[in-house]
Amino acid sequence: MVGLAGLSFGELATEAQMSKSGLFAHYRSKENLQLAVLEYAQERFYIQVISPALKKKRGVPRIRALVANWVKWEDGAAGGCVFLAASVDFDDRPGVVRDYLWKAQKEWLDFLSKSARLAAEAGDFRREIDTAQFAYELYSIMLGYAHYKRLLGDRKAGQRQKAALERLLAQYSK
Template identity: 45%
Template sequence: MLDQAVEVASRVGLAGLTIGSLANQVELSKSGLFAHFKSKEQLQIQVLQHARESFTDQVVRPAVAAQRGEPRLRTLFERWLVMARESAPGCLFVSAATEFDDQPGSVRDQLVRDHKDLMESIAQMFRAAVSEGQLSEQADPEQFAHDLYAVMLGYFHALRLIQDPAAERRTRRAFENLLSQAKS
């Protein structure tokens, strides 16, 4: 059920995810579905949590299963690309981020927390690569995390809105530039 919710939310946005339409999709009555979540905000939060779990499963965990250091960063990036291309939850975060960026509430708080966690995870992987001697000690892990996220935002944009066939190539080059710049 949450899977379908994530899927439709990634299309129409987390705010545009309406209880009626979702009930229609799941083939449940509106009130029947509403009973599961006590409010729309709770629904949004649970959808977000579910998407976060998917992201962890499909992107973060394969990365930490990979070899520590640069390979781990590369795995993270590759998995992220895949999820952005063919799985709904990836898109949910970026659309939800722009939808809730200036309307306070627990949904927004959740988004901020998740993002900071992700940034910290990336920075940690980066530091590991530094301690492996694969990246320069002068490089800034937080800056890398920020830049990598920006690169992915650019990918989403070019992929989904523009449908630029060069999107993936551009994104790969941007990632390589980020890495090579972190080596000097």
């Protein structure tokens, strides 16, 4: 199986060379296991994507770094970005997992919004821009990238994503 919902103790135990029950004892429920996976993924996302971008100058340079790291994250994730897959799996399955996902995605989008605001304050972007709209469009471009790359296996996915980003940045810049 694949994805967060398809994760099973049996399969995971085999891979970890442990007994199913021994592994289960650690997490006490499948929900807890799923949450642990998401927590770990979020930590990795911060380390790989956000943290290195914070070293860049505020504004467009930082946004470019975020996107570049984000692309690397998508490319590196075996089985696809866990947040994307889990979002589709859990979007109509209420529970703590969906709540966690919701919060994580919201924080990330707020971060993107803030990055756009900083870009406006730094003079890279126009001042009257809608920062949440920028976050939506940037996020959409990355959704498109993941889709093109994973399902379609399109070798031009990176090129398309780059072109879309340039178009987006140009339109929000002075």
